Amino acid sequence: MAAVREGTLTRAIATSVVRLLIGYSFSVVFGVLLGVALARSQKVKSTVGPLILGLSSVPSICWLPLAILWFGLSEWAIQTVIVLGALLPIAVATDGAVRQVPPQLVRAARTMGASGPRLLFSVVIPAAFPGILSGAKLGWTFALRSLMAGELLFVSGGLGQLLETGRDIGDTALVLAIIVTIVALGRASEWLLFGRLDREVGRRWGTADA
Amino acid sequence: MSIFAKAAHSIALGDEDAFSGPSRRRSRPGTSTSLQRVSFSFATEKGARLAIESADLHIEAGEFVCLVGPSGSGKSTILNLIAGLLAPTSGQVLENGKPIDGPGPARAMVFQDAALFPWLTLRDNVEYPLKLAGMSKGERRARGDELLRMVHLYRFADSFPHQLSGGMRQRGAIARALATDPAVLLMDEPFAALDAQTRELLQAEVERIFLETRKTVVFVTHNVREAVRLADRIVLMGTRPGRILRDVTIDLPRPRPLNDERVAWFAADVANEIRTEVDKIAKEEADDAWVAPGDRVRRDPRRNLGGGI
Numbered sequence: 001m002a003a004v005r006e007g008t009l010t011r012a013i014a015t016s017v018v019r020l021l022i023g024y025s026f027s028v029v030f031g032v033l034l035g036v037a038l039a040r041s042q043k044v045k046s047t048v049g050p051l052i053l054g055l056s057s058v059p060s061i062c063w064l065p066l067a068i069l070w071f072g073l074s075e076w077a078i079q080t081v082i083v084l085g086a087l088l089p090i091a092v093a094t095d096g097a098v099r100q101v102p103p104q105l106v107r108a109a110r111t112m113g114a115s116g117p118r119l120l121f122s123v124v125i126p127a128a129f130p131g132i133l134s135g136a137k138l139g140w141t142f143a144l145r146s147l148m149a150g151e152l153l154f155v156s157g158g159l160g161q162l163l164e165t166g167r168d169i170g171d172t173a174l175v176l177a178i179i180v181t182i183v184a185l186g187r188a189s190e191w192l193l194f195g196r197l198d199r200e201v202g203r204r205w206g207t208a209d210a
Numbered sequence: 211m212s213i214f215a216k217a218a219h220s221i222a223l224g225d226e227d228a229f230s231g232p233s234r235r236r237s238r239p240g241t242s243t244s245l246q247r248v249s250f251s252f253a254t255e256k257g258a259r260l261a262i263e264s265a266d267l268h269i270e271a272g273e274f275v276c277l278v279g280p281s282g283s284g285k286s287t288i289l290n291l292i293a294g295l296l297a298p299t300s301g302q303v304l305e306n307g308k309p310i311d312g313p314g315p316a317r318a319m320v321f322q323d324a325a326l327f328p329w330l331t332l333r334d335n336v337e338y339p340l341k342l343a344g345m346s347k348g349e350r351r352a353r354g355d356e357l358l359r360m361v362h363l364y365r366f367a368d369s370f371p372h373q374l375s376g377g378m379r380q381r382g383a384i385a386r387a388l389a390t391d392p393a394v395l396l397m398d399e400p401f402a403a404l405d406a407q408t409r410e411l412l413q414a415e416v417e418r419i420f421l422e423t424r425k426t427v428v429f430v431t432h433n434v435r436e437a438v439r440l441a442d443r444i445v446l447m448g449t450r451p452g453r454i455l456r457d458v459t460i461d462l463p464r465p466r467p468l469n470d471e472r473v474a475w476f477a478a479d480v481a482n483e484i485r486t487e488v489d490k491i492a493k494e495e496a497d498d499a500w501v502a503p504g505d506r507v508r509r510d511p512r513r514n515l516g517g518g519i
Contacts, residue, residue, distance in 0.1 A: 112315055204372075
């Protein structure tokens with residue numbers, strides 16, 4: 001309870017959430033773009049495709065030593081780990097989702113005069129949205145895991161570090177409290193964002209009873 | 211900016227009376243289209259396959275042409291060539307004498323499965339090509355409402371495609387295709403997936419729209435009666451490789467009720483011609499299990515109907 005009273009827990013949550021949001025937003029934007037490039041360009045697919053599939057099987061924590069070597073014990077190191085953990089699964093899911101867009105929709109849009117980026121943003125990405133959304137959800141859990149792993153390892157001021165502190169001082173209550181907080185963070189994302197998007201997809205596509 | 215986007219832009223800005231103002235029936239008239247010695251082949255695992263062999267076809271402006279033939283006769287390929295979605299392997303596809311070099315809003319297409327965008331409401335679907343053409347929000351709304359009234363779907367403007375029946379979706383797709391006031395309307399088996407009653411309703415609808423707008427219509431169908439009911443001319447296609455067999459002019463007054471005996475007579479004549487082609491494919495696909503029509507009883511000795519009891 002001391003952690004709550006002194007505001008340590010609140011500060012740790014704030015620090016972690018801000019980190020998570022920055023790294024995750026970056027991962028979503030670039031993960032989706034990378035995924036679309038993979039699906040739409042044979043050149044991209046055959047050059048970096050196998051590499052991306054391979055890299056996405058590396059547990060994100062394995063990137064931390066490299067990140068620390070490159071960026072030192074800094075914010076950049078943690079962000080690198082988050083992005084490497086979240087971006088690749090999002091890209092792989094987006095690739096799959098874009099490939100499954102009914103070709104008829106794209107052809108229809110082309111006969112109406114859509115081409116290039118316009119076609120991409122007004123038809124291809126919206127049509128792939130349900131698949132991209134499941135990739136984004138996956139990305140969120142990956143981002144959260146990477147963040148905790150990254151924070152555990154050095155003085156970062158986030159939840160992960162507080163968890164480590166709890167272990168050091170033998171404070172089981174603190175450790176459990178942080179685990180509960182992490183669960184709550186996962187649920188919050190569902191409640192604030194993904195749940196709503198899911199319902200919207202269900203309403204529009206008619207895939208679930210809204 | 212591609213030339214199509216530019217064309218769309220000029221339609222939207224330069225040619226305002228095509229869209230706005232109360233006298234909206236002054237729509238863009240149809241254009242003539244022709245295929246000159248067009249062949250089209252595509253790559254398969256077993257090498258190139260010829261889908262269309264040296265097809266010559268001229269479609270007059272404001273003419274309603276039905277392409278009829280069995281599967282694999284290249285009907286849809288011809289439609290895609292005219293749409294500009296495919297480029298001919300050899301030969302030329304012309305619109306008003308100029309080669310077609312890509313898709314554009316002057317040639318609109320209606321697909322068998324409607325191909326409405328599932329994430330947009332019916333209204334937004336119909337307004338989508340107008341948005342591409344750079345039309346302002348207010349104008350889009352007015353034009354969209356007009357189109358939805360034309361196909362009797364105004365009440366469903368805010369529904370998503372999954373909430374509509376197959377026939378309604380198809381009417382929505384027709385409204386969307388007509389949005390940019392195209393010169394040529396390409397319809398790829400638009401009613402094949404519908405039940406018979408809905409299909410008849412929509413045929414009447416298409417005939418009415420055709421008589422009102424006088425666009426050039428190229429309509430692909432398996433259904434000979436549908437073709438005879440709708441077309442000024444039926445182009446019969448054969449298979450292996452896809453080619454044009456015969457050109458039949460249907461010189462009957464419009465509107466044509468389906469139970470008109472002349473419609474039935476024409477349909478029987480055309481159907482007879484197609485049957486030989488259908489048989490040819492059926493034999494190839496089904497091997498010896500195929501029994502020619504006319505002989506409706508299966509004479510398979512292995513089909514023992516209880517003789518050994």
